[in-house]
Amino acid sequence: MKTVLIVDPFSTGKLYAPLLNARGVECVAVISTPQLPEHFTRDLIAENFRDVFAWEKNLLNTLKTFAPIAVIAGCETAIYLTDYLTEKLGIRGNSPNTSELRRNKFCMQLALKQQGLANIASQPLGSPERIAEVVASLDESSTYVVKPLNSAATEGVVFAQGGNEVEAALKNAAWQQTNDLGELNLGFIVQPFIAGPEYVVDMVAFAGTYIVASVCKYTKIARNGSMFVYDRLDTLDPNAESLKPLLEYARQAAAALRIEIGPIHMEIIWAEDGPVMIEAGSRLHGGIAPLLFQQTYAPDLLSLAMESYLGNAGPSAGTVSQINHGRIGFFSSDQQRTFQAPSSQVIQSVMEDEAYCGHRYFIEPGQTTPVTIDFATCPGLFWIRHSSPQQLEISSANLRKKLWPNAKP
Structure with a gap:
């Protein structure tokens, strides 16, 4: 066996x-x-x-x-x-000599730069002693992102205007503390904020050939003093002509990170000058996305990843097709309040929605909801799929109203 x-x-x-x-x-x-x-x-x-x-x-x-x-x-x-x-x-696998390219956010950007690909100018700090040096190089009129070198999701990410706010963010950062992954923070990185729509490209590497398994677009909204509260993630057609520049860049970026086998999860901003990678991981898309992809793409991300690991040949480019439209909708809380789960009757009516796939809360009944400012403070989500984009919109509004009734419209 x-x-x-x-x-x-x-x-x-x-x-x-x-x-x-x-x-x-x-x-x-x-x-x-x-x-x-x-x-x-x-x-x-x-x-x-x-x-x-x-x-x-x-x-x-x-x-x-x-x-x-x-x-x-x-x-x-x-x-x-x-x-x-x-x-x-x-x-067969990815070399341990290049593991840093797939975990350290500064090394990722440096790898892109060395390959002549669009990248984000990044300044790493291994200790607080470099704060003054880095801050002195910043433009007071520019917006920056401060984030841990080795965290996941949005943990520890701070948006700061000018050097003074960057300095405050770094001085208050979790130096030498354990992050949500159970790892010690290796340091922090300061990057200029890149504006533009945010995409997620999931690929699977077959001996250095990259098959695009899914493409998604995030919609973020301004809420509770934050400009970056997650509202939804929508699946897109990987064969759409308009996405070709994005996907070609993603493949080149994956090669720069020296990924030879298995899944690749890549976050990309499509800026005014073109796509630029924010960060990437050589693992599956987290959360419930792979389950949604099973109902929106054929073949799907998880099955392609298994074929890669088992040493089977990958499909030809363009083989993955969109069989349904999919969406993950994120709940947000505008005030601290005691969470009460919907009644069994409400849940029954939710399950009867023709696009409904599932929902999940990240808090328990009786707990206090945090005010939502990022993904880490998101209280829950739902996921849906349907062949009709119009039905997706109808179902999305229906489920938000029933599953998170106190939310703002």
Whole structure:
């Protein structure tokens, strides 16, 4: 029986094992570090795995006895160990010599620059001692982004106007503190704010050939003093002529990051001068997106990622087609209030909506909702799909009204 190692099978990484098991592939879980937070580790579904191991150097000999055919990165925390194991076990994968390109936000931008691709001028800080030096180089009339070098999602991201606000953000930053991934913050990066619509391109690498599996566009709104509250994520047709410049840039950026196998999750701003990558990860799109993609694209991201890891040939370019329109809608809270879940009757009526796929709250009944200013303070979401864009709009309004009734229109 074939065996696959899955490092940190959490978040969307937990979706691999049951599908591989159904294809007769045995899965072994490797937990990269005991410092992983509980909200990650509770995703572990132990019955999907032959064995579950906690990583330590002596484990390598045990893993060799399984003769694994692939090592899969389950989520962001798995990248370094996944790359290390592929090399030590002699398996196809991404080189550990270039792991930094896929986890460190400064190294990502430097890789783009070295390949002559559009990039964001970035100043890294490994310690607070560099704050004065960096601030002295900034334009007081410009907007900047301050963010951790190795965080995920929007954790620790601050938008600042001019040097004074950047200085305040850096002085208040979580230096040498543990982030939401359970990792120690390696430092921070200061970048000029790039304006333009934000896209997400998910690709799968087949020996250096990049198949676009999904394209999405974020809509963000101004709310609660923030200009960047998530409102929705809409799926787009990867074969649309208008998206060709975006997707060609995404493929070139993936090559610059030296990704040879597996999924690629890339966030891109389509600025006035063209597309520019914000950041990327060599793992699946997080959250519920891969489940939505199963109902909006054929073949979908998850199935393509499995084929890549199993060493199968990738499809030809343009093979992925959009079979439905999809949307993830994000709830937002404009005040702190006690959360009360909808009644069973309301949930029943929600489930009868013809576009409804699912919904999820990130808080429990009785808890206080935070005021929403970013994704980290988003209280919940829903996801829908339909062949008609018009029905998608109708269903979206219907579900917002029923699932988050106190929201502003």
